[in-house]
Amino acid sequence: xxxxxxxxxxxxxxxxxxxxxxxxxxxxxxxxxxxxxxxxxxxxxxxxxxxxxxxxxxxxxxxxxxxxxxxxxxxxxxxxxxxxxxxxxxxxxxxxxxxxxxxxxxxxxxxxxxxxxxxxxxxxxxxxxxxx
Numbered sequence: 650x651x652x653x654x655x656x657x658x659x660x661x662x663x664x665x666x667x668x669x670x671x672x673x674x675x676x677x678x679x680x681x682x683x684x685x686x687x688x689x690x691x692x693x694x695x696x697x698x699x700x701x702x703x704x705x706x707x708x709x710x711x712x713x714x715x716x717x718x719x720x721x722x723x724x725x726x727x728x729x730x731x732x733x734x735x736x737x738x739x740x741x742x743x744x745x746x747x748x749x750x751x752x753x754x755x756x757x758x759x760x761x762x763x764x765x766x767x768x769x770x771x772x773x774x775x776x777x778x779x780x781x
Contacts (some may be wrong), residue, residue: 652779653688653723662712663679667702674701684759690758693758702727703729706728719771725763726762726765727761727763729759729762730761737752764781
């Protein structure tokens with residue numbers, strides 16, 4: 650899991666895919682965190698992406714490191730963590746988000762991956778699979 654986290658951090662932006670009424674939805678994200686041994690993302694409960702995840706928590710994210718030519722696909726199930734400690738820890742790593750989000754508001758949402766399968770791939774080597 651740490652290798653997955655490090656790769657996503659290196660890429661900076663990843664694209665999170667959800668489903669809405671059978672239609673794939675994809676958007677850029679930048680938040681990623683490890684808290685209590687779990688890989689977390691962050692969003693706002695008011696956003697469509699949050700509503701889509703609550704209806705169908707199976708998601709996939711993808712990111713690409715251009716210089717290395719390696720990309721990552723991470724699929725799994727997201728679980729909402731409503732604890733203040735999880736929200737505060739995420740926001741402490743992304744202080745720029747504290748203008749919009751707070752660990753004490755009713756909008757901040759952090760979610761962690763379960764049943765995750767990460768696949769590192771490139772055009773020049775065999776895929777590497779990591780499960781956590």
